[in-house]
Structures are given as C-alpha cells and as structure tokens.
Amino acid sequence: MSALFIGLMSGTSIDAIDAALVDFSDQPKLVTTHSHPIDSKLRQQLLMLSQGCHNELTMMLMLDHQLGNLFAEATTELLKKAGVDAAEVRAIGSHGQTVRHYPESHYSLQIGDANLIAEQTGITTVADFRRRDLAAGGEGAPLVPAFHNAVFHNNQQDRVIINIGGIANISHLPASPQDVVNGFDTGPGNILMDGWAMRHLKQPFDENGAWGKQGEVDQMLLNQMLQDTFFMQPPPKSTGREHFNIEWLERQLEAHSTSLSAASVQATLCQLTASSITQAITEYCPDAQATFICGGGAHNQTLMRMLQAALPSHTVNTTEPLGISPDWVEAVAFAWLAKQTLEGKPGNLPAVTGASRPVVLGAIYPASTQK
Numbered sequence: 001m002s003a004l005f006i007g008l009m010s011g012t013s014i015d016a017i018d019a020a021l022v023d024f025s026d027q028p029k030l031v032t033t034h035s036h037p038i039d040s041k042l043r044q045q046l047l048m049l050s051q052g053c054h055n056e057l058t059m060m061l062m063l064d065h066q067l068g069n070l071f072a073e074a075t076t077e078l079l080k081k082a083g084v085d086a087a088e089v090r091a092i093g094s095h096g097q098t099v100r101h102y103p104e105s106h107y108s109l110q111i112g113d114a115n116l117i118a119e120q121t122g123i124t125t126v127a128d129f130r131r132r133d134l135a136a137g138g139e140g141a142p143l144v145p146a147f148h149n150a151v152f153h154n155n156q157q158d159r160v161i162i163n164i165g166g167i168a169n170i171s172h173l174p175a176s177p178q179d180v181v182n183g184f185d186t187g188p189g190n191i192l193m194d195g196w197a198m199r200h201l202k203q204p205f206d207e208n209g210a211w212g213k214q215g216e217v218d219q220m221l222l223n224q225m226l227q228d229t230f231f232m233q234p235p236p237k238s239t240g241r242e243h244f245n246i247e248w249l250e251r252q253l254e255a256h257s258t259s260l261s262a263a264s265v266q267a268t269l270c271q272l273t274a275s276s277i278t279q280a281i282t283e284y285c286p287d288a289q290a291t292f293i294c295g296g297g298a299h300n301q302t303l304m305r306m307l308q309a310a311l312p313s314h315t316v317n318t319t320e321p322l323g324i325s326p327d328w329v330e331a332v333a334f335a336w337l338a339k340q341t342l343e344g345k346p347g348n349l350p351a352v353t354g355a356s357r358p359v360v361l362g363a364i365y366p367a368s369t370q371k
C-alpha cells in the first residue's frame with residue numbers, strides 16, 4: 001500500500017495554502033512542496049467572515065465551496081510538480097481554514113469543502129480534524145504536538161518545538177518517554193505584527209523583521225500587554241483571531257499613556273511574541289535544553305534574536321537540522337494526521353488539548369475508487 005500522503009495547511013495568517021507530498025515509508029520525507037497563492041479578494045472575504053459579517057451563512061457556504069476548489073487546485077499543482085499520479089497517493093489531510101475558534105464553548109469551524117477535494121483529485125481526503133477532540137471535551141487545538149513527538153522526540157535531549165504561525169504554539173518533548181508530552185498555544189505569533197505592518201507599511205508582514213529591528217521595545221507597553229488573561233491562564237489553552245486582533249492592539253495602545261513610533265510598537269509586538277513563548281518555556285519546560293522553531297516566524301530574524309537572548313542556556317534553531325524545513329512542518333503534520341486516521345489511530349494528546357481520551361480525528365471522504 002502506498003506510503004505517500006498529502007498535507008494541506010492554511011493557517012490563521014491566510015498567507016497561502018501549504019501543500020506537501022510526504023513519503024512515510026520510513027521517517028517522514030518531504031517529496032515535493034507547493035505554496036498555492038490565496039488572492040487578496042479571497043483573503044479579505046475570509047477575514048470578514050472570521051470577524052463576523054452581514055449574511056454570513058451564505059458567505060460561509062460560498063467560501064467553503066471556493067476554498068474546496070482551491071485546495072483541490074493546490075493538490076493538482078503539487079502532483080504536477082512532483083510528477084506523481086493521484087492514484088499513487090493514499091490520502092490527503094486537509095486542515096481547512098479556521099473561521100471560528102471558541103474552545104471554551106467547545107466549537108471551532110474549519111472550511112474548505114473536502115467533498116470537492118476528494119471528487120476533483122480522486123484522492124481520499126480526511127478533514128474536520130478538530131471537532132472530534134472538541135466532542136471529547138478538548139480544545140481541538142493544538143493538534144501538532146502528537147506529530148512533533150512522533151518525529152522530533154530524542155531520548156538524549158529535552159526538546160521544545162515552537163510553531164510560530166499567526167498564533168504560536170509550543171510542544172514539550174521530554175527526553176524520557178515516560179514523561180508526559182505537553183503543548184498549548186502561547187498567544188500571538190505573527191498575527192499582531194502582520195496587522196501592524198499592513199496598517200503602516202501596506203505590506204502583509206515585516207520582511208525578516210527589519211522594521212521591528214529599527215524600533216525600541218517599550219517595556220511598559222510590553223508589561224501591560226503581558227497582563228492579558230490568556231498569558232496567565234494555565235494550559236490546556238488555545239486561541240485565535242477572535243482574541244488577538246488589531247482591535248486588541250488598539251485597546252492596548254489606548255491604555256498606554258506615552259505615544260510611540262510605529263517601528264517601536266512593532267518591536268514591542270515582536271518582543272511580546274518572544275516573551276510569551278519564553279515565559280511558557282521557563283514555566284512549563286524548565287528542563288528543556290534545546291528549542292526548535294518552525295512556521296513563518298522562523299524567517300523573522302529580529303524575533304529569532306529575541307528568543308535566543310531570552311533563552312541563553314538553550315540552543316535556538318529552526319527545525320531544519322531535525323530534517324524538516326520550518327515552512328513545511330505543519331503541512332507534513334496534517335499528512336501524518338490523515339495517516340493516523342486511516343490507520344484508526346488517535347491524533348490528539350489529551351494532556352495537550354484537555355480531551356477526556358485519545359480519539360481518532362477527522363471525517364473521511366473516500367476517493368471514488370478505493371485504493
């Protein structure tokens with residue numbers, strides 16, 4: 001049976017669809033990758049839907065359909081690039097685009113109709129990964145720690161994996177397999193920095209963190225922002241655009257008495273991401289020796305420097321030396337989660353999500369011809 005799986009990921013940043021073809025014959029091996037563009041109109045509509053808008057049920061159906069087609073298109077491009085036939089692929093794991101995440105009420109919604117993906121690609125598709133965990137009493141997130149543990153665990157080194165997408169999440173992988181693997185969302189990753197860069201630079205993000213580097217971190221504003229209850233809350237916890245958004249930042253700036261340059265606000269937001277991550281490491285992973293970063297935040301040099309400065313005894317690196325490029329870890333994780341589902345194995349870690357038990361995640365949309 002084929003060991004080829006595809007992972008499709010579109011995260012909080014709505015920057016692109018990450019499509020990864022992965023060979024699981026041995027350790028997961030990235031065969032081919034494809035970054036599929038999301039045009040600015042669709043991005044705007046998804047942002048509007050996420051925030052709540054007029055006629056949102058119709059809007060949701062329209063975007064669910066449009067994204068389903070786009071995920072299928074991303075898959076077709078990926079296979080073309082790889083020179084691999086759809087019949088050789090066992091399944092697709094599609095995360096879908098999150099448009100609501102209210103873990104405290106136990107609901108979360110990812111869209112991108114998997115019926116369309118399965119129908120158009122002819123490949124069995126697994127989707128809707130989060131809601132079974134929610135049904136079992138969990139947060140439905142984060143789901144990547146089980147994958148991080150499966151591929152990045154090392155019995156000689158206590159490791160931390162940090163995924164810095166729109167939101168940042170941590171996985172703690174203790175060296176001893178007897179110790180519990182933990183993980184949770186630490187708060188904003190790039191989401192606030194992206195919003196601020198869009199407002200002041202008219203750019204989707206601060207390329208390599210160059211703008212933030214020009215500013216000065218304002219300690220008072222930083223301390224004020226770190227008082228947000230999410231940072232104080234003990235795990236399990238997860239968050240999203242519903243909580244950390246540009247309005248949140250505006251409220252913080254209004255409450256702050258001195259006015260700052262836009263670059264200094266950016267520097268402070270960058271430090272907020274770094275500090276909330278390093279506080280989580282210090283508090284919940286005191287024995288960790290090494291930190292590995294993945295997600296787009298790994299490209300922000302200012303952020304990487306701040307993380308290393310706050311963790312002097314750690315080696316801070318990207319996941320590259322562990323064998324998976326930081327840009328593709330999440331997409332590979334969803335290929336792995338699809339494999340878990342088809343094999344009838346759980347994909348969640350109850351210690352991470354707070355679910356009452358390990359559960360097999362997702363809904364399976366079979367290919368027209370079973371492989």
Ligand SMILES: Nc1ncnc2c1ncn2[C@@H]1O[C@H](COP(=O)(O)OP(=O)(O)O)[C@@H](O)[C@H]1O
Pocket residue numbers: 010011012013014015016164165166167190191194204205206207208209294295296297299300301330
């Ligand atoms: N060269 C870069 N410099 C700074 N930030 C970057 C760079 N490339 C990507 N990013 C950041 O990473 C984000 C995308 O990261 P990603 O892991 O795809 O997040 P998500 O899972 O939320 O989609 C971008 O929105 C941007 O903030």
Ligand SMILES: [Mg+2]
Pocket residue numbers: 009010011012013014015016018165
């Ligand atoms: Mg992305």
